[in-house]
Amino acid sequence: MPSKPVKKKKAKAVKKSGSGKRAAPPSGPKSKTKRLSKNASRAEPVAVDFHPALRLKDFSESVIREQTRLAALHGAVNLAQGFPDFPCEPVLKELAAGAVAHDFNQYSVTWGMPALRAAIAKKAGAYNGITADPDRNVTVTCGATEAMICAFMSTLDPGKEVIFFQPFYENYHPDAYLCGAKPVYVTLREPDWSIDEKELARAFNRRTAAIVINTPHNPTGKVFTRAELEIIAKHCSRWGTLVFADEIYEHILYDGATHVSPASVPGLEDLTVTISSASKTYGITGWRVGWAIAPARITEGIRKVHDFMTVCAATPLQEAVRGALGLGPEFYRDLADHYRRRRDFLIGGLEAAGFPCHVPKGAYYVMADVSHLVKGSGRFRDDTELARYLVSEVKVAAVPGASFYRGGHDKTISGTHKLRFCFCKKEETLALALSRLGAFKGLNRK
């Protein structure tokens, strides 16, 4: 076995350095190695040959969070990152303060506090049509973000493929690369972000281990219909493909759209990891409480990764989210209404400022068309250059459309003629952004 000689060599090197002769040189260029003196206190520091781990090579930092940093740097209105700039409901603050005061202050059971898991399972039955046992199927995580990466890490081996609908939420891509899986893209077709069934069928093969379904969808606001989910279910059943269902906007729906959880569709019950979180529903993105609901055999792996990655989500905030899950139906009605008003206000203003918009059916983002400013207009090279200009000069931050695309086989698909704006902001914040974009339109005409 090849490991034996390596072990012997190591032992010898340790012995040498222990006897005060010469320590084994660090790996790296010869010129950087230093001769160590017998007197350790006079030894010069050893040059460290550092390079980031190879698994980081295929992705860069989050464009959304980069835009947020640029917004802060330039004093711009931040319509890039999806978090509210208004206070959360007073009842939520009372729940969190009460949990700390009542001493929910130590590690919880790693899978999540039993009372919170019971509340999540109850809600999954009542709202999502999913039967879940709190002890076997529910894991509480640090947000949907951690639930998703736990799902990836616990089920995908290097070389496996995972299907993404593009445009897609930018976190999924690094999740795939971190576990050595290969992303495969299926494009949602404009103007209604529909699925091309032939393209979908082509994406599946014997290496396909998972497909990510985000409904309601960031960034398009698409709400997947039951009929679409049934088509996906047919392929998943055929190829034994898991579904990672990101349902974080499940309560933010407009114009009579209804949320269908993939796990409630026949054929997907035993294949689906249902992921959600308190972040968007309760406007508390900083609390970092989310969950994964999955068949017991998948839950075991998710819990294993979660335990060693974070131990548990913040205990007092788990207790507060347990209380939040008990809020009545009027809370959810008001929530959708609150965002629908903002959606209509932002779209009206963007269109007046010359940005035609797709009207979302769910979530709180708008994809605006900026073709007239980028494509052969001579004004801006692409969406990224335009977004940089808007944040630094116009003082409005949005996300370049290309960051939600990878193209795959079809190089004409890139998102470079789009910007994403979010509307989970105070009305005065949206009004300020729109007045700046209106002035930009004026300048742009000259």
Ligand SMILES: Cc1ncc(COP(=O)(O)O)c(C=O)c1O
């Ligand atoms: C689709 C989607 N999933 C997950 C998240 C992050 O969720 P969490 O705050 O629960 O980690 C976001 C945040 O914007 C999102 O848009």
